[in-house]
Amino acid sequence: MARVLVVEDDPDIRQLVELRLRGLGHRVVSAPSGAQALEVIAERGAPEVVVLDVAMPGMTGLEVLRTLRAQPEHADLPAIFLSARVRPEDIAAGEELGAVYLTKPFVVSALAGAIEKVLRTSAQTTGGW
Template sequence: MTQALSRILYVEDDPDIQAIAMMVLESIHGFTMEACSSGAEALAKAMPFKPDLILLDVMMPGMDGPETLKSLRKFPELVDVPVIFMTAKVQPQEVQGYLNLGALGVIAKPFDPMTLAQQLASIWEKR
C-alpha cells in the first residue's frame, strides 16, 4: 500500500517563487506545507515537521540544495524521505548528478503552477 503524499517541506530562497508554489500546493491542492528560505532553516524545521517529501531548490546562497540534502540525510529519521529538486539547471548531466545524490526526481524552473502538483504526484508514484 502506497503512502499518500500529504506533508511537504519546501526549501526555496526566492520569496516570489516560494509564495506561488505554497499557494498552489497548500491552498489549491491541500498539501500540508512547511516553507524554508535556506538550507539552515530546513535543517531546523525538518525533524519537527516530519515531511513525507522534501522539495528542494538547488541554487541557494550559503548552503545549496545538494549540501542541504547531504546534511538532512545525517538525521536517521530523514534518510528515507524522498527528495525532489527544483532548478533551472536541467542539462542531462546536471539532472543525472541530482539523481546520483539520491533525488527521486527533478522539476525544471520556471515551473508551471497549474501542473506542479501533478508533477509532484507522478514523481511520488515512482518511488
C-alpha cells in the first residue's frame, strides 16, 4: 500500500482520515498545518500521495501544493484535496494543480478510489516509485 501524508487542521477529521487509511493498509503520517507538512516532507522525504484540506489557517492546501509543485523533485507528487469547500473556483484551482478534488463529508471508498487513481496515473507518467 502507499505512504500517505494527510494534511488537515481539524484534529477529529485528521484522525478519522488516518484511521480509515490505515484500515485500508496505507502507511500514514499526518500534519496539522501546511507549514508542518512541508517540514515532514523535508525531513522524511516525499510520500507517495498527499491528501490535503484546502481551508487551513496560515497556509492553504492549495498553497502547499503550489509550493511542492515548484520544486522539481515534487512536481508530479500525486495529490488529493479533501475539502468542505465546494465553490467552483476552489475545485478548479485544485484540478489545475493536477489534484483530485473530493468534498467533505467524504466516503472512504471514494478516497480509496482516488488514491488508487492518482497512484496509477503517477506510475504511468513517472515509472512508479
